[in-house]
Amino acid sequence: MDQSLGQSRAITAGERAYQWTREAILSGRIPEGTFLEEKLVCDEAGVSRTPVREAFHRLAAEKFIDLLPRRGAQVRRVTAGELFETYEMRLLLELHGFRILCGKNIDIPAWLSEHLDRMEDPERVARVRAGDRDAIAEHAKMDFFFHFSFVKATGNSILIDLYTSLQPRHQRIAVSAVSLRPKRLEVIAPEHRTLLKALTDHDYDTAERTLRHHLRPDETVVSHLR
The missing domain is CATH 1.20.120.530 (GntR ligand-binding domain-like)
Structure with a gap:
């Protein structure tokens, strides 16, 4: 059974950071309203800060998080x-x-x-x-x-x-x-x-x-x- 939405590709550091954060949000390990810490994602995904920031921008575009000036990244609440x-x-x-x-x-x-x-x-x-x-x-x-x-x-x-x-x-x-x-x-x-x-x-x-x-x-x- 093929459930993929696209072609398989090598997993980049940014993709690892994105996938870990996305799954953590979906599973509830990172609850709605929580402010995300870059260091936590770096440690858990095994990547540096730059890929994490790239992942945050992608997650913001997909409405998983909000990027708030001077406050950081916050997990969006479902309304x-x-x-x-x-x-x-x-x-x-x-x-x-x-x-x-x-x-x-x-x-x-x-x-x-x-x-x-x-x-x-x-x-x-x-x-x-x-x-x-x-x-x-x-x-x-x-x-x-x-x-x-x-x-x-x-x-x-x-x-x-x-x-x-x-x-x-x-x-x-x-x-x-x-x-x-x-x-x-x-x-x-x-x-x-x-x-x-x-x-x-x-x-x-x-x-x-x-x-x-x-x-x-x-x-x-x-x-x-x-």
């Missing part, structure tokens, strides 16, 4: 407004992808059913419900790739690029939502299965209806993000 706007854009882009898939009878990736099996693995789900930060971060990543796979299957390069740009927000919001409301997994899992079947059958109406319900903000989560 209710950001959740609503991200869901709105996801709905727009994913539904366009669904129209392409169903209109052209494009085959859906065969590995997606196995991907959902892994997401629904009882041990993995138990870890998420128990608040395991690494398990929650991994679930968010797998959730993104499930939805992204439909967009990627369209072959529309601009649509793919636009959806890829949502990945940081998609995953951060998923981490926050599942952390605040782990019981949402009981709703998410069957909706994923319904989406997969509908798009495999090229049933646009069912796919649209399911996605609109799937991306309806959870009031419990929203109330904590305001």
Whole structure:
């Protein structure tokens, strides 16, 4: 199963600093609102300060952190407004992808059913419900790739690029939502299965209806993000 978004490449010092910080934010090891220390990232990623600063600028562009004058880099908090706007854009882009898939009878990736099996693995789900930060971060990543796979299957390069740009927000919001409301997994899992079947059958109406319900903000989560 190929879940990569681009070609493999040598990992640079800046990339190591970026990946370590990004995963630390997504997993919650560095909580929202925390000011990042360059030395911490240098030590953990095994790089000098210059690559760390490069990584910070990249993370700021992807809305993981804010660079504040004379104060440094601060991990951004997920807000209710950001959740609503991200869901709105996801709905727009994913539904366009669904129209392409169903209109052209494009085959859906065969590995997606196995991907959902892994997401629904009882041990993995138990870890998420128990608040395991690494398990929650991994679930968010797998959730993104499930939805992204439909967009990627369209072959529309601009649509793919636009959806890829949502990945940081998609995953951060998923981490926050599942952390605040782990019981949402009981709703998410069957909706994923319904989406997969509908798009495999090229049933646009069912796919649209399911996605609109799937991306309806959870009031419990929203109330904590305001």
